[in-house]
Amino acid sequence: MSRMPPEVVHIITGLQQGGAESMLHKLLTEARQQNPEIRQSVYALGQSGVVGERLCAQGFEVRALGLSPRLGNPWVLRPLWQHLRQLPPDSVVQTWMYHAxxxxxxxxxxAGQRRIVWNIRQSGIGPADIGRMTRWVVGLCARLSHRLPRKIITNARTAQAVHVAAGYAASRFTWIGNGFDTQRFSFQPEGRRRVREQLGVSDQALLIGNVARHDPQKDLGNFVAMARQVHQRQRHTRFLIAGRGVPSSAPLRTQIAAAGLEQAFLLLDEQQDVPALMSALDLFCLSSRAEGFPNVLGEAMACERPCVSSDCGDAGAVLGDPRWIAPTGDPEALADRVCALLALPVAQRLQLGAGHRQRIQSSFSVASIWRDYLHLYRSL
Structure with missing residues (x-):
């Protein structure tokens, strides 16, 4: 019978707020509850961040190595190298994202470890999706994938074909979706009232939002173009984007000004209380052109928010309702679906949101996702 790994070492690029980082946090929290006998340690190649702080507060062993983006200080990797050389037999090394x-x-x-598992978290690898350095890393990983990792986890079924076409070893892939903490992510009436009051959004306004860092893959220009069309049809709408780098983006502000929406838009930085922010929305709209398994969409669904999304990554599989999926890069189609949803009676919109939460609870629980990871680790 396959044995439990005595330790799992997680290596991730960084620990700022993001989909992969949030999934790692949820996975470790659930793993401690189900299998506290397995030691879990985390190494961030670069810097720590809000997710690293949460893990440290929970007592997990976390170390940020401070590796520079251009790899100019490789000696900072020494603590990780020493740890890997001292790992007990049958341990697992789980890496997250291309650089890691x-x-x-x-x-x-x-260091002599052979139970190595990679984790790929996106499906967009073209020039419009990732930078030249990352594309070089992807190409090198493709060549190494035929011998270095025992398995490659992807959280999006659409990602496997993309990466196999880029040269990755098809036989190494396995799919494990994302899981959601539906206790933390739930509709919060008091949080809704508080956030809308802080933002100066009236009860009569319809607030449409997206939670995404400033990144080409998130296609925030698509969201702005959608907002312009929706606002022309529904004058009581307001729009919100929250994420790292959003308020300081001059191109984004220029797009909003060109659309004549400066008074209708709210731009927020990375938020600590995402469930309260989600609860403040009347509709969540994901505008990305490339995703893996879109965490933020599942979180909005868990908070009972009616959702519309572009057809990015596994968004269609997560939402499970093609009526609210628009082609990527098509703001007119996205606006049509937003307006169709806003045209529904309030009670019907609330019912739709409740159905979203039920889908997340039944199909994407974090407990079942950890069991899938553990089964894979034991099979190695």
């Missing part, structure tokens, strides 16, 4: 797959995978292999 490459650097963490190579270090683990050189």
């Amino acid at each position: 797959d490459l650097i963490g995978g190579l270090l683990a292999y050189a």
Whole structure:
């Protein structure tokens, strides 16, 4: 019978707020509840952040190595190298995202570890999606994938074909979706009232929002173009984008000004209380052109928010209702679906939101996702 791994070492690029980082946090929290006998340690190649702070507060072993983006200080990897060399037999090295797959995978292999699992978290790898350095890392990982990792987890079924076409080993892939903490992510009436009051949004206004960092893959220009069309049809609408780098983006502000929506838009930085922010929305709209498994969409659904999304990554599989899915990069189609949803009676919109939450609870619980990870680890 396959044995429990005595330790799982997680290596991730950084620990700022993001989909992969949030999934790691949820996975470790659930793993401690189900299998406290397995030691879980976390190494961030770069800097820590809000997710790292949460993990530390929960007592997890977390270390941020401070590796520079251009790899100019590789000696900072020494603590990770020493840890990997001292790992007990049957331990697992789980890496998260391309740079960690490459650097963490190579270090683990050189240290004698063979139970290495990569984690790919997106489906967009073209020039419009990722930078030249990351594309170089993807190409190198593709060549190494045929021998270095035992398995490659992807959270989006659409991602496997994209990466196999780029040269990744098809036989190494396995799909494990994302899980959601439906206790934390739930509709909060008091949070809704408080956030809308702080933002100066009246009860009569219809607030449409997106939670996304400033990144080409998130296609926030698509959201602004959608907002312009929706606002022309529904004058009581207001729009919100919250995420790292959003308020300081001059191009985004220029797009909003060009659309004549400066008075209708709210731009917020990364938020700590995302469930309260989600609860303040009347509709959640994901505008990305490339995703893996869109965490933020599932979180909005868990908060009972009616949702519309572009057809990015596994968004259609998560939402489970093609009526509210628009082609990527098509703001007119996105606006049509937003307006169709806003045209529904309030009671029907609330019923739709409740159905979203039920879908997340029944199909994407974090408890079942950890069991899938553990089954894979034991199979190694």
